[in-house]
Amino acid sequence: MAMTDVQQAPAHHHKPSGWSRWLMATNHKDIGSLYLWFSFIMFLSGGVMALCIRAELFRPGLQFFAPELFNQFTTLHGLVMVFGAIMPAFTGLANWMLPLMIGAPDMAFARMNNWSFWLLPPAAALLMLSFLVPGGAAAAGWTLYAPLSTQMGIGMDMTIFAIHIMGVSSVMGSINIIVTILNLRAPGMDLMKMPMFAWASLITAFLIIAVMPVLAGVVTMVLTDRHFGTHFFNAAGGGDPILYQHIFWFFGHPEVYIMALPAFGIISQVIPTFSRKPLFGYTSMVYATSSIGVLSFIVWAHHMFVTGLPATVQLFFMYATMLIAVPTGVKVFNWIATMWEGAMTFETPMLFAIGFILLFTIGGLSGVTLSVAALDIQLHGTYYVVAHFHYVLVAGALFSLFSAMYYWFPKMTGRMYNERLGKFHFWWSMVWFNVTFFPMHFLGLAGMPRRIPDYALQFTEFNSIASVGAFCFGLGQLIFLYNILTSLKNGKPAPALPWEGADTLEWKIPTPAPYHSFVEAPQVEADHNGSIVSMHGDKHH
Amino acid sequence: MSLALNLQEPVTRIAEQEFHLHTLLLVITGIIFLGVLLVMLYAIVRHRKVAGREAKQFHENTTVEILWTVIPFLILIGMALPATRTVLAQKSAAGADMTIKVTGYQWKWRYDYMDENLGFMSHLATPRDDPAALARPDYLLEVDEPLVVPVGRKVRLLLTANDVIHSWYVPALGVKQDAIPGFLRDTWFRVDKPGIYRGQCTELCGKDHGYMPIVVDARSETDYRKWLDERKKLAMAAADDPAKVWKLPDLVVRGEKVYTQNCVACHQASGKGIPGTFPALAGSPIATKDKPGHINIVLNGSKRNAAMQAWGKQLSDTDIAAVITYERNAWGNNTGEMVQPAEIHKARAGTS
Amino acid sequence: MGAQRTQLANQRMLAKLGVIAIAMFGFAYALIPLYRVVCEVTGINQVVKADEVESGAGTELPPPFAVTMDFDASVQAGLPWEVRPVTRTVQVRTGEFIRVDYDITNRSDREVTGQAIPRYLPGAAGEYVKKLDCFCFRQQRFKPHETRRFPVVFVIDRRMPASIASITLSYTVFDVPAGRT
Incomplete structure (x- = not known):
């Protein structure tokens, strides 16, 4: 076999070393690692901005930052976390694990994969450097609403270019994911058998291809409004600022699910493993995930209930939004039914998965509350919204990512992480997350607007509590970093099957995963959720 | 607490x-x-792995x-x-007893009583950069001129904005509506109970988004009428004679007020601005030497820095004359020079 | 063997997905005319041109009813104009021709051009207010300190739903910078 392989893919036979291994990386595992490290660095950068925000809000009065710098922090915190941390982390995870889970030799387009990753650091640099240019970074909120975004300095242009680049990167990454899943599955790995993580990644990738270009389009319109005399969003030239919001949220709401669906996928792998039971309702999970994907396109205007939409439009978007609660509820019930009558153990991945279900449910329920247009009049633009989307994005996306990292760490590295530190990381995060974000519900109900650098005195106590929580939560993430770094070096060697209940394809190959896995497609017999009944004919080196 | x-x-x-x-x-x-919590807790406690316990393998139940x-x-x-x-x-909003037009500005509100030929700006009244302000009970929620309305009457608000999107939010009234530049929106309220109700702008509108509060003062019908009459008289008295020749101390006092309402956000109470972002006025050549240049930049704004608006469009000749005079005599800029409203009038004529 | 076929299939799919992505970029722009259409149908945005008034002959029209009309104007930042309706409120009946006046004054010492855009509340009323004459049909150029009175002539379509009992017509007037006339 060696001869034919050499001709087709010469690079596949040796493991390059030094910097070129990373710069020229075409191996899905290397690229996956790059993505994951990149997103962790961005997570820390965005986290530092969050702590600047919380430091300023610890007590009333301006202590550290001028209002315009504060606005830059809120804006860049959002952009960095969404486009720099969460999305690349999921793409990285998909890169690392998907080929292993479906029996593919690599991602479909190895060189494009390299490009998708290496576009990200320059985009991140543009964002970070924009703090240093005259006028500072973009300060119009991560939503970059026009016409405020047409007022900003050059920092806004840098942000727009960064969004373009990150958009191209994520579209290329998504094409890779779709083609890999649709064309490179091992024989026997049917679509309706493949792991939920693969399903979630597939649907997410379609969402990205559908909406990231729309975002690129709308920020391009802002760019031309700023510099080339167009009037898309300027009423004086016949434009409409509300049109910006319609286009932005046409992207923005699917974007929410781009950050949530992969999390659902991860949880659907972790819960069955540690319950030692098949995923309950696999088929309904696939349908629920797909219908969430479809529904996410027709709910965007629930972000615009106070812009003065006609009553009929408000009602339509209210009903459509409430409807999303149904498939989301189905997913939560399915996970609990999976745990029911199982034989559960509670290693760190499982703890994060359970924390995810609990806190994501809170975020989902506050989402239902916000979907009620009549009530959204009170809550829109207040800290209630901030609380809501941090329950969904931190306790949702981030917790699922931690769960995934602990779950697959042995497979990726061949070493075990420190279980005691992992559990400590979970409990620490769980407690301080809630101390940080739960009081924000009360602040929002009491009427505190979001994105303000200073506040009235009645908001003091809860803000102080939230700030203390945020600093503790932030420090706790260093435990994770420490655990990863020390375990990479000194962790106990991982057994081939560290989790008794794990039955998907990635656990059927040697640990750590060979540099070139599945160079020949295996013949598998699979059951629901990628559970492998039998496999033969796999080759790795 | x-x-x-x-x-x-x-x-x-x-x-x-x-x-x-x-x-x-x-x-x-x-x-x-x-x-959800209880069922999950029950499962966590009862369905954990203990010796001899096997997981049931069911994974479907259509019912x-x-x-x-x-x-x-x-x-x-x-x-x-x-x-x-x-x-x-x-x-x-149909069937309202009265209509008030609300216009959002960066960073203040304007209220026009449509049926009364009365209108005024409403600015934040809490002093900025003064640590003692934190002792005020309504820190950041007080304005120089509240929106006064009668109780028991259906008040319709027409909302628009002058620059970017703002949002008018008073929690106790249950009202929040975006004010959109170039577009018109409406909403309404009918207050049942006299009192003072405070709210804030809830749409990020730039630097001082956190500093444009809303205060609604709901009064009984008779008190409202009384206020309305007095406020209208005041408005008439305040209309300035543009030809009046002012004395320096009067102009400085007037100018300081205009400065606090319009300029302090960027140039700061100290006149030192914010280095790198907003230029200092204290000791700057334009505020100590180049008088025509000073008048020009206040009237017409800066071409290099969009944050410096053309105040000629918002302020009267008297206000502009006063604020320039103040700037040329504050923070050690002791030029002793004065700018009269008539000069501003002339400068406007030269503008094109 | 199979590898080459897979590669071909992959590339075909890459091309298709790439086309979708580019099409979606275009879709963002397509949303603009789409939005205009939706707005016109629902009366959220109004087109600034003289309306056709149909005679209504041959069709059964609902009986006329009374409507309160309020008039207002806003001048946007950058335009040194004062725009004021001479009459703030009138009682009209649907199907009747009405004339109201607006006074516009240029408060500056230079020539200024402005453009007015009508906005209606409720938005749905927009399509029924048929304007025959309006200063908003074209840009208006004003000499320094010039004041002019403009008539607005309109009729409210008798097909307007009776649920609309009052209409606010508010002009937003914008500065037209020199060279963009």
Whole structure:
């Protein structure tokens, strides 16, 4: 076999070393690692901005930052976390694990994969450097609403270019994911058998291809409004600022699910493993995930209930939004039914998965509350919204990512992480997350607007509590970093099957995963959720 | 110490409906959450792996799946019905007793009483950069001129904005509506209880988004009428004679007020600005030497820095003359020079 | 063997997905005309041109009813104009021709051009207010300190739903910078 392989893919036979291994990386595992490290660095950068925000809000009065710098922090915190941390982390995870889970030799387009990753650091640099240019970074909120975004300095242009680049990167990454899943599955790995993580990644990738270009389009319109005399969003030239919001949220709401669906996928792998039971309702999970994907396109205007939409439009978007609660509820019930009558153990991945279900449910329920247009009049633009989307994005996306990292760490590295530190990381995060974000519900109900650098005195106590929580939560993430770094070096060697209940394809190959896995497609017999009944004919080196 | 856990006490029928809607939703979602939590806790305690315990391998049950799809759907319908009623009520601004036009500016509000030929700006009244201000009970929630309305009357607000999108939000009234530049929106309220109700701008509108509060002062019909008469007289008296020749101390006093309302946000009370972003006026050549240049930049704005607006469009000749005079005599800029309203009038003529 | 076929299939799919992505970029722009259409149908945005008034002959029209009309104007930042309706409120009946006046003054010492855009509340009323004459049909150029009175002539379509009992017509007037006339 060696001869034919050499001709087709010469690079596949040796493991390059030094910097070129990373710069020229075409191996899905290397690229996956790059993505994951990149997103962790961005997570820390965005986290530092969050702590600047919380430091300023610890007590009333301006202590550290001028209002315009504060606005830059809120804006860049959002952009960095969404486009720099969460999305690349999921793409990285998909890169690392998907080929292993479906029996593919690599991602479909190895060189494009390299490009998708290496576009990200320059985009991140543009964002970070924009703090240093005259006028500072973009300060119009991560939503970059026009016409405020047409007022900003050059920092806004840098942000727009960064969004373009990150958009191209994520579209290329998504094409890779779709083609890999649709064309490179091992024989026997049917679509309706493949792991939920693969399903979630597939649907997410379609969402990205559908909406990231729309975002690129709308920020391009802002760019031309700023510099080339167009009037898309300027009423004086016949434009409409509300049109910006319609286009932005046409992207923005699917974007929410781009950050949530992969999390659902991860949880659907972790819960069955540690319950030692098949995923309950696999088929309904696939349908629920797909219908969430479809529904996410027709709910965007629930972000615009106070812009003065006609009553009929408000009602339509209210009903459509409430409807999303149904498939989301189905997913939560399915996970609990999976745990029911199982034989559960509670290693760190499982703890994060359970924390995810609990806190994501809170975020989902506050989402239902916000979907009620009549009530959204009170809550829109207040800290209630901030609380809501941090329950969904931190306790949702981030917790699922931690769960995934602990779950697959042995497979990726061949070493075990420190279980005691992992559990400590979970409990620490769980407690301080809630101390940080739960009081924000009360602040929002009491009427505190979001994105303000200073506040009235009645908001003091809860803000102080939230700030203390945020600093503790932030420090706790260093435990994770420490655990990863020390375990990479000194962790106990991982057994081939560290989790008794794990039955998907990635656990059927040697640990750590060979540099070139599945160079020949295996013949598998699979059951629901990628559970492998039998496999033969796999080759790795 | 105030740990408010709920929406503010409602003083309009709509706010009351919103309040009850929230209570209803909180109860329903609370029960759902408790249910999820309890079932999960039970499983965690009873279905953990202990010696000899094997996991049951069931993974499907159509009846259960249908039930937990249909029941949430029915619960949602139960929520949607009262919500729909409130949405329709919020949207019916017709049949109002009076109309007030609200215009959002960076960073203040303007109120025009459409039927009364009365209008005024409403600015933040809390002093910035003064640590002692934190002792004021209504820190950041006080304005120089509140919106005064009569109780028991349906007040319709027409909202628009002058520059970017703002949002007019008073929690106790249950009203929040974006003010959009170049477009017109309306909303309404009818206050049941006299009192002072405070709110804030809730749409990020730039640097001082956190510093444009809203204060609604609801008074009895007679008190409102009294206020209206006095306020109109005041407005007439305040109309300045542009030909009047002012004395330096008067102009400086007037100018300081104009400065605090319009300029202090960027150039700061100290006149030192914010290095790198907003230039200092204290000791700057333009505020100490180049008088025509000074007048020109205040009137017409800066070509290099968009943050410096053309104040000629917002302020009267007298106000501009006063603020320039103030700037040329404050913070050690002791030029002793004066600018009279007539000079501004002339400078406007030269502008094109 | 199979590898080459897979590669071909992959590339075909890459091309298709790439086309979708580019099409979606275009879709963002397509949303603009789409939005205009939706707005016109629902009366959220109004087109600034003289309306056609149909005779209504041959069709059964609902009986006329009374409507309160309020008039207002806003001047946007950058335009040194004062725009004021001479009459703030009138009672009209649907199907009747009405004339109201607006006074516009240029408060500056230079020539200024402005453009007015009508906005209606409720938005749905927009399509029924048929304007025959309006200063908003074209840009208006004003000499320094010039004041002019403009008539607005309109009729409210008798097909307007009776649920609309009052209409606010508010002009937003914008500065037209020199060279963009």
